[in-house]
Structures are given as structure tokens and as C-alpha cells.
Amino acid sequence: MSDMIKWVNKTSILFLGLALVILAFSACEQTQADAVNKKVIVLGFDGIDPQLLSKYMAEGRLPNFSKLAQTGDYKPLGTSIPPQSPVAWSNFITGMNPGGHGIFDFIHRDPAMMIPISSTTKTEGSNNTLKLGKWVIPLSSGHVKNLRQGKAFWNILEEHNVPTLVFKVPANFPPVESKGTTLSGMGTPDLLGTFGTFSFYTDDPPPNRDDISGGVVYPVEVVDNGFVANLVGPKNTFLSGKPDAVIPFQVWRDAENPTVQIEIQGKKILLQEKEWSDWLRVEFELLPAGLQSISGICRFYLKEVRPNMKLYVTPINIDPSDPALPLSTPAGYVEELQKCCGHFYTQGMPEDTKALSWGVFDYGDFHSQSGNVLKERLRLFDHVYNDFHDGLMFFYFSSTDLNAHMFYNMIEPEHPSHDPELAAKFKDVIPGVYESVDAVVGKVLDSIDEETTLLVMSDHGFAPFRRAVNLNTWLLEKGYISLIDKEKQTKSEYYLNVDWTRTRVYGLGFNGLYVNLRGREANGFVTRSEKEKLLDEIAEKLLALRDPKNGNKIVDRVYRADEVYSGVNRLYSPDLVIGYNRGYRASWETTIGSFPEEWITDNMDPWSGDHCMAAELVPGIILSNKKIDAKSPKLYDLAPTILAQFGIEKTDEMVGYSIFK
Numbered sequence: 001m002s003d004m005i006k007w008v009n010k011t012s013i014l015f016l017g018l019a020l021v022i023l024a025f026s027a028c029e030q031t032q033a034d035a036v037n038k039k040v041i042v043l044g045f046d047g048i049d050p051q052l053l054s055k056y057m058a059e060g061r062l063p064n065f066s067k068l069a070q071t072g073d074y075k076p077l078g079t080s081i082p083p084q085s086p087v088a089w090s091n092f093i094t095g096m097n098p099g100g101h102g103i104f105d106f107i108h109r110d111p112a113m114m115i116p117i118s119s120t121t122k123t124e125g126s127n128n129t130l131k132l133g134k135w136v137i138p139l140s141s142g143h144v145k146n147l148r149q150g151k152a153f154w155n156i157l158e159e160h161n162v163p164t165l166v167f168k169v170p171a172n173f174p175p176v177e178s179k180g181t182t183l184s185g186m187g188t189p190d191l192l193g194t195f196g197t198f199s200f201y202t203d204d205p206p207p208n209r210d211d212i213s214g215g216v217v218y219p220v221e222v223v224d225n226g227f228v229a230n231l232v233g234p235k236n237t238f239l240s241g242k243p244d245a246v247i248p249f250q251v252w253r254d255a256e257n258p259t260v261q262i263e264i265q266g267k268k269i270l271l272q273e274k275e276w277s278d279w280l281r282v283e284f285e286l287l288p289a290g291l292q293s294i295s296g297i298c299r300f301y302l303k304e305v306r307p308n309m310k311l312y313v314t315p316i317n318i319d320p321s322d323p324a325l326p327l328s329t330p331a332g333y334v335e336e337l338q339k340c341c342g343h344f345y346t347q348g349m350p351e352d353t354k355a356l357s358w359g360v361f362d363y364g365d366f367h368s369q370s371g372n373v374l375k376e377r378l379r380l381f382d383h384v385y386n387d388f389h390d391g392l393m394f395f396y397f398s399s400t401d402l403n404a405h406m407f408y409n410m411i412e413p414e415h416p417s418h419d420p421e422l423a424a425k426f427k428d429v430i431p432g433v434y435e436s437v438d439a440v441v442g443k444v445l446d447s448i449d450e451e452t453t454l455l456v457m458s459d460h461g462f463a464p465f466r467r468a469v470n471l472n473t474w475l476l477e478k479g480y481i482s483l484i485d486k487e488k489q490t491k492s493e494y495y496l497n498v499d500w501t502r503t504r505v506y507g508l509g510f511n512g513l514y515v516n517l518r519g520r521e522a523n524g525f526v527t528r529s530e531k532e533k534l535l536d537e538i539a540e541k542l543l544a545l546r547d548p549k550n551g552n553k554i555v556d557r558v559y560r561a562d563e564v565y566s567g568v569n570r571l572y573s574p575d576l577v578i579g580y581n582r583g584y585r586a587s588w589e590t591t592i593g594s595f596p597e598e599w600i601t602d603n604m605d606p607w608s609g610d611h612c613m614a615a616e617l618v619p620g621i622i623l624s625n626k627k628i629d630a631k632s633p634k635l636y637d638l639a640p641t642i643l644a645q646f647g648i649e650k651t652d653e654m655v656g657y658s659i660f661k
Contacts, residue, residue: 038162039452040645041444042394042638044092044169045437046085047401047611049461050076050621056431064442068456068623076619078634079460081564082511082577083611083618085186085401086120088459088635089170094150095639095654099565102149103171104573105509107591111521115494116508116592120147120171120187144174144325149569150653152176153639154392162646163391167384170396170459173348178329183337185396188327188348190315191296192234196347197315200360201229201251204308214354222309225253231264233284233316234294245284245294251311258305271302276372279343281319295319297343299372303365312360314369318346341383344376351402356606363426363606366406374399374436381440392642397440403433404462408609412464416602448625453645458620459635465603465610467547468587469554469580471507474599478541480505483595495593501525504534505575508593510586510612512574513538535560535575542578547600554600556581556614566655579614586612622659630659 057066068074080088080098082105090096090103098104108119122145148171154164155178164180166172173187190196198215209217220227230246249264258273269277277300286292296316304310318324320338327346328334338344351370355361361369374397381395407429409415410422441456448454475481476489482502483489489497495506500516500523507513515531517524526534539558547554559577561570580586585603589596611618622633630637637656643649644658 037390037451038646039388039390039448040392040455040642041388041448041452042392042455042457042642043437043440043444044394044396045400045456045458045621046170046396046398047404047460047462048434048437048458048621049404049463050619052404052430052462053434053621056434061431061435062438064438064445065456065623068441068445068454068625072454072623072625073628074621074623075628075630075633076461077457077622078632079611079615079618079620080635081559081615082579083460083613083615084510085459086171088620089172089186090148090150091634091636092457092459092638093148093152093169093171095153095636095650095656096150096567097565097636097655098567098573099561099570100150100567100653100655102147102569102572104577105512107509107512108572109508109514111524114498114500114522118147119509121145121173122147123193146172146174146176148172151651152178153642154178154180154182154394156643156648156651157392157646160646160648162648163389165384165388165392166394167380168396168398169394170348174326175329180329180391181333182329183334184327184346184348186348186398188318188346189325190347191294191318191324192316194315195349196352196354198352198355198360199232199313200355201227201311201313202309203227204310206359208358212354212358212360214352215358215360217360220309222253225255227251227309231282231298231313231316233282233296236284236286238286238292245286247282247284251309253305253309260302260305260311262300262311269300271300273302273305274368276301276368281321281343282316294324295322296324297346301365301369303361312355312365314352315347320344320346337380337383341380344380345373349398349402351398351406353402353406353607356406363407363422366606367426367429370399370403370406374433378436378440385444392646397437399433400437400458404430404609406606406608408462408464409606412466412608415464415466415608417604417606417608445625452625454625455638455641456621456623457635457638460611460615460620461618462609462611463582463613463618465585465608466583467549467554467585468601468603469584470587470590470596470599470601471513471578472590472593473595473597474545475505475507476595477599480538489595490597493589493592493594497595498593505538506593507578507586507590508574509591511577511579513576513578515575517575531575539576547584549600552583553581554584555579556617567653579616580612582613582617584613585610624659626660628659629661630657633659 056062080091086103090101094101107116110117154166157164158179166182168183168185170186173184175182175184200217201220203222205217205219228250233245235242236245252261262269279297283293283295297319298316299314301312320334350373356366409417410426482499483497484499503516505515515526542555545554557579561573565573637659640650640656641658
């Protein structure tokens, strides 16, 4: 988090070959001229599923998708192994598989410390500070590093003088250096440095308030129809102890009507029950007398006035008008965007799924909030598309993914959390989102010429998530993991209770399994000669695993890293990648080294749909206004495809090929 505060300022030619060089230069000039006049538009709809898309097309809900499929082409698109968003989008960006770009999961591990770490970014604080009393003054800035390896395809286009516009592609925070226009997407933190931390003020705090992740519940006492509270911002690293920076605010409740007035930093906001405020710019003072401050933006939502006060505040987003971290290239693009389009979510995953999962939101609240995100993204699309004239344009939509995660139980009667009464109300949410992006496809189709290539794609599909597999608990029961204190099995996390001197393998992330290998892990003792036999043994047992509830197969396939990955980063991959069957996924707890009591349970979380399964079971989609010649196109084929449209050869590191002849 300290980076948010401290990131303040921004040969000679032989005569005999001369004729050939001139001819080659002329040909290059012509090729580049043709490339600049070419247009390629890529619409990235995260998580659109081919089964659902085909169903809604057949029902007549998606006329523009249907038109594109009939006049051009439509096929399933092979996804990444595993089918996780940062992995999949890195495949798309680089034309490599994870062995090349080095992103294998949402979660990686530090083999020296044996703790989970972020797979996509690394934060390094200032190493040079001056302490003056209670103040700690940074004398140098820290920085955030994008850990994805490999060259982004748009960087290659820029080397050939092709204009590029890449809007919110995931796995691109901080945005890589670029001559083009880019805005960072999934992976971009909020102002607290998290993926999103909401605030919830109530005089009726839930009993689980201390367990909530992704948000903080602040109990308030309503006196004379009002209360005072603090909006909690980032850590103030200028002060010893790094206390939270806060902004006090007051709330006054109308004595008769379901309305409140909020007063914060000289601004007054009047809200009715179930109403959202506009974006509000707030400024946290870090040093006195205005010497240093940091701004963010947030929205208030009045969930309930009576009988209990319930006021929700979005995660405090990085202010696009004065960003505390790099969000775009050029650096001023995000500010220009804010000036013309107003404030918007800069947070990488803006739909607040945690608020719904923990019961702070009900489904109606989440539908309202996720609807705000979609409306905002559609508004930004109109601006960006209307301003696009040549070269490449990529534009990303998250709504197709995160609404499917949270509303899949509304279209899946067999899901353990399916409620017929709720389903009657919300069963059209997912198809409704598909209809919204269908209009985007229609706008583009109606306005492009025959020389423009249109690609409509998703990074993966979807499946129900009915049963949660506590992989590490299963490994514990089978004797592959040992604990320091068995009595604390369910009370520890982050592998802190694991006895590494007697643990042979461990699960990490949503799909990975690692051997506790001698010479690699800090306390590894399994030899390389023992490793292969051990992996064969575990893979065989996983493939034979059956659900005790219904007898269904739990694991569809197990991938060996050395069989599915290639490239310089293959050595850092999991040893096995577990491809769960449809309906099954690793539990939230097991991904970070916790050990629930049972090895498999019903998934009662509203997060009821998922894709962290066998890649073959959850392909994405690819549609184009051109005939797709590849029989089985893959996600990593799209980078070479885009380059080929501008007459540019793919790099040697790319494993894919153009999907067109």
C-alpha cells in the first residue's frame, strides 16, 4: 500500500546492397501504410459460455450474435489450463501458454517461505525514509511490478506503427509500457491496495462480522436519528505505526421518511432507501497543511433506514482524475477519460461479489450494483468506440462473467442453493446481461466496413459449482500432508499448521498441486527420483475419486505440467493441474492452505457458477465476420491472428497460429 502513497511523480550500408535496401524499405513503407489503414476490433466478453450463448441464440434473444454467426463464423474457443481469468487472459495477451508467460493461477507460492502470494503483481516499498518525530518521510518511491512475462501483442503492433487501443484487458496492471492507449483492468486494486474492500455501517451488525473478507462492518449507534462514523482509507505510511487515514462523516435520518442526509467533507448527499449516490471524490490528508494527500472515489448505497440503519459504501477506488498509481498509457489517458465521461470504477473487479456472499447485499442489491457497473461500461464503450478510427481496438466487459458467478443457481435447479422463489425473480439476469452485450455486437456490426476484422471472444465458459472440494483435507486424510497440531486442523490457514518435514504434497490455488521437493521447497524432502512415482499415484487416486453423495466423478482429468506447458517459466509451474468435473471446484479454504473438517461439502455460497475445472469442459467462444479456418481454435491463437491481420509474423515464443488462412 505504501506504493500508492509514494508514487507521486510521474552503421553503414555497403554500396552493392544499397539498391536492395531501398527496395526493401519501400516495401516496408507500403506494408506499414496498409497496416495503418486496417482495422481490427476485438470485443472481450469475459466468461460467455458456448452452451448458454447457443441456447439464447436459439431462443431468439441474441439477434446480433446470431447474425454474426450466420454471416461470419462461430466456434468454441479452447481456454487455458487451468481456465482461470489471469491465466487465460495472459494466454490471449502473449500467444503463449503459462510455461511462457509465467501465470499459473490466481495464487502462487513463495517456496522459500511456503506462503501464498499474488501471481500477477509484486509490490516493493520505499527503501529510503526519514523519521521526524511521529512522521516517516519517504525519500524515494516504491513501485508495483506486473509479473506477467512475454511481450503483449499490442506492443508488437506498435513496433510496426499500428495504432492500438486496449481497454481494461485483465492481467495488465500496472499497464505495460506502450506507445498506444491502454487502461488497466482486472488486477487493479482499490485505494487500500486490495482487490476491493467495501464498508458497511449498521446498528445491527451480523454475528459473523469479524469473519467477513472483502469488506468491513462498522457498528454504529443511532442517537437522535443520526450517527457519526469514519470513512476508512489507506494506511498513512507517513506516520509511525501506519494508522488508517480516515475521513469523518455524519448521517441524519429523516424522522418519518425512509431518507437520510450524509455530510462529508463539506458535501451533502440526500438518499432514499435503495438509492445510490453519484460518485463522490474524497481526499485523505496524510501530512498536515495540505503537504500530502491522496484522493479516491466512492459511492454510498442506502440499503435500509428502518427498523435498522444499513449504509453500504463501495470500495474506495483510485481516483481517475488524480490516480495514485499508474492506470493507463499514456499516463494522462485515464484523466482525459474522466473529464469526458465522469468518474468510473477503476477497481479491476468492480462487481461486489463479496458483499453478496457475506449477506451484506441480498440478490436485489447485487443486481443493482452490478447493473451500475454494466451501465458505466456501456457508456465508456460508446465513447471509446466512437473515437476509434484505425488500427486495433480491444474492449473488455466483466459483467458476463461476474453475474454468471453469482446468478448461476437461478438457472440451475439442481444447485444446492437453488431457491425457486428467488429463481422466479432473477432467472433472467444472466440472459439479460447477454442481451445487453448483444447490443454492443449489433452497434459494431452495423458500423464496420468489409475491410474491418471483428473478433468477439471470451476467455472461458461456465459450469455449475455445486460441490466444494477441500483438496488439502483429502490429502491430509490420505496421509500426504501432516499437521503440527491435529487439534488445530480447522483453526489455521496459510499452511501455518503444516509439518513440512512430513508433508509430501500440497494443494495451492484453485487447480495446482505441488510436490514438497528437495532443493526447491524450503523444507522439501521428496527426491526427484521419487517425484514421478508419487505424482502418478496421486493422479490415479484423483481420477478414481467419487462423490460420496451421488457417486459422480469429481476429477475429469489431471494434467502433468511437463505435458501441457512449454517455455522458460515451466519450472515454476505446479507439478499437477487438477481439472475438476463440471459441478465441482476447489473450495475457497483449500486454495490458501486451510483444512476444513470435511473433504467435500455442498457449495451454499451465492458464488454458484465457476470455470476452474477441466479446460475441455469450459471452452470460451470465438465469433468473427470472417470464416474461421482453424478446426479447434485456442485462446493463444488470437495474438498471432491479430498480428497476421496487419501482415505481421508471430514471434518464435508464441505457440498459437492464426485462425484464418
